[in-house]
Amino acid sequence: MTPSRALRAAAVLVAVTVGLIACAPARATAPGSSDGAGVIGVALPTTADAVWSRGADALSRELTARGYRVDLQFAASDARTQAAQVRNMLTKSVDAVIVAPLASGDLSTSVAAADETGVPVIAFGRSLEGFGVAGAIAFDPAALGRAQAQALLADLADAPTVEEVSPSPTPSPTTSDATGLVPIEEPGTARVAVLSASESDAWESARYEAAMAALQSAIEAGRIEIVSGATRDAALVDGDTAEGQAGAAEKRVRALREGALDEVPTAVLALGDAVTRGVVTALTTDPPEADGETASPTPSPAATDGGADAGPALAPLVVGSGADPLTVRALRDGDLDAAVFADPRALVSATADAVEAVLDDRDVPVEAADEVSPSILRADDVEELIASGWISADEL
Numbered sequence: 003m004t005p006s007r008a009l010r011a012a013a014v015l016v017a018v019t020v021g022l023i024a025c026a027p028a029r030a031t032a033p034g035s036s037d038g039a040g041v042i043g044v045a046l047p048t049t050a051d052a053v054w055s056r057g058a059d060a061l062s063r064e065l066t067a068r069g070y071r072v073d074l075q076f077a078a079s080d081a082r083t084q085a086a087q088v089r090n091m092l093t094k095s096v097d098a099v100i101v102a103p104l105a106s107g108d109l110s111t112s113v114a115a116a117d118e119t120g121v122p123v124i125a126f127g128r129s130l131e132g133f134g135v136a137g138a139i140a141f142d143p144a145a146l147g148r149a150q151a152q153a154l155l156a157d158l159a160d161a162p163t164v165e166e167v168s169p170s171p172t173p174s175p176t177t178s179d180a181t182g183l184v185p186i187e188e189p190g191t192a193r194v195a196v197l198s199a200s201e202s203d204a205w206e207s208a209r210y211e212a213a214m215a216a217l218q219s220a221i222e223a224g225r226i227e228i229v230s231g232a233t234r235d236a237a238l239v240d241g242d243t244a245e246g247q248a249g250a251a252e253k254r255v256r257a258l259r260e261g262a263l264d265e266v267p268t269a270v271l272a273l274g275d276a277v278t279r280g281v282v283t284a285l286t287t288d289p290p291e292a293d294g295e296t297a298s299p300t301p302s303p304a305a306t307d308g309g310a311d312a313g314p315a316l317a318p319l320v321v322g323s324g325a326d327p328l329t330v331r332a333l334r335d336g337d338l339d340a341a342v343f344a345d346p347r348a349l350v351s352a353t354a355d356a357v358e359a360v361l362d363d364r365d366v367p368v369e370a371a372d373e374v375s376p377s378i379l380r381a382d383d384v385e386e387l388i389a390s391g392w393i394s395a396d397e398l
Contacts, residue, residue, distance in 0.1 A: 251280025
């Protein structure tokens with residue numbers, strides 16, 4: 003997708019690395035038709051994230067159009083299940099395996115078994131560094147993290163104040179001088195919470211580290227203060243599945259907004275598609291009661307003080323990732339400021355080319371590598387996203 007704003011034109015490019023590198027229950031789909039070119043196993047993490055479910059559709063169509071039969075498996079966000087699926091594909095004598103790894107370590111024995119049997123493995127979407135796979139067609143997680151941080155920094159002027167986002171009636175800390183009461187906080191300082199998916203491989207860690215590096219100058223200048231998630235461990239949300247990570251992110255944001263005033267974020271950086279969905283849910287729905295009923299919305303400070311502008315507290319500025327239906331609806335409705343989107347369809351052709359090359363005993367064509375820009379999506383990009391065929395108006 004071509005970004006429509008000047009900011010997006012300057013977004014960090016996502017490198018598609020193509021070439022030789024060394025660096026729960028599953029769901030299966032029926033194989034596609036084949037003219038005898040071979041059978042390709044495709045092992046993807048989960049259907050819960052649109053990047054994998056829709057990326058799988060595009061990849062299956064492309065491989066089938068080239069004459070391959072496709073054995074597509076989803077691992078329900080379980081790395082051990084994914085490793086077992088790859089081993090099962092080898093048992094069924096597939097000609098090649100395409101895998102988007104959940105955790106590199108859990109795949110080590112499966113990749114080694116593929117190498118022993120002469121079955122090439124191609125990494126899709128995420129790299130498998132250090133495992134001797136035939137090739138990788140993958141987005142750079144560091145570039146995604148930088149793009150998210152840059153989008154946040156560009157929009158901080160739109161972030162609400164601490165008093166506006168806090169549902170607590172506790173007044174802002176103040177101190178007095180000759181002119182009267184003045185806030186302790188420096189004007190313009192944004193309180194940022196950083197949330198990161200808790201995955202065991204280095205992919206999400208690379209995204210987090212790159213995002214924090216891009217924010218560092220603003221932190222040193224006092225433009226932002228990290229009130230939660232200043233370290234990778236502190237940013238992690240618990241959850242072994244996409245659904246679990248979304249639920250944990252939702253709970254984290256609710257707790258932050260109801261906590262001490264000096265920890266209430268005015269902006270949230272959600273690093274991960276599932277994390278983004280959880281943040282959106284926390285800001286757009288009422289919290290559940292213990293018995294399953296929903297609680298009444300917490301009044302804002304203005305409401306508890308009987309102010310003329312009494313009403314619900316404002317949501318913080320949020321920059322997330324992905325283009326799941328919930329995320330796109332949040333963009334359209336103004337609940338999400340921006341989302342960085344890496345379209346897996348941009349990798350499909352190069353992935354199929356790589357499969358053909360390795361099966362023909364040719365090197366993976368490095369010249370096929372293109373640079374793909376991550377799109378920084380905002381409300382005015384939703385129609386363009388629909389026009390691209392990624393999502394339909396009915397889903398929104």
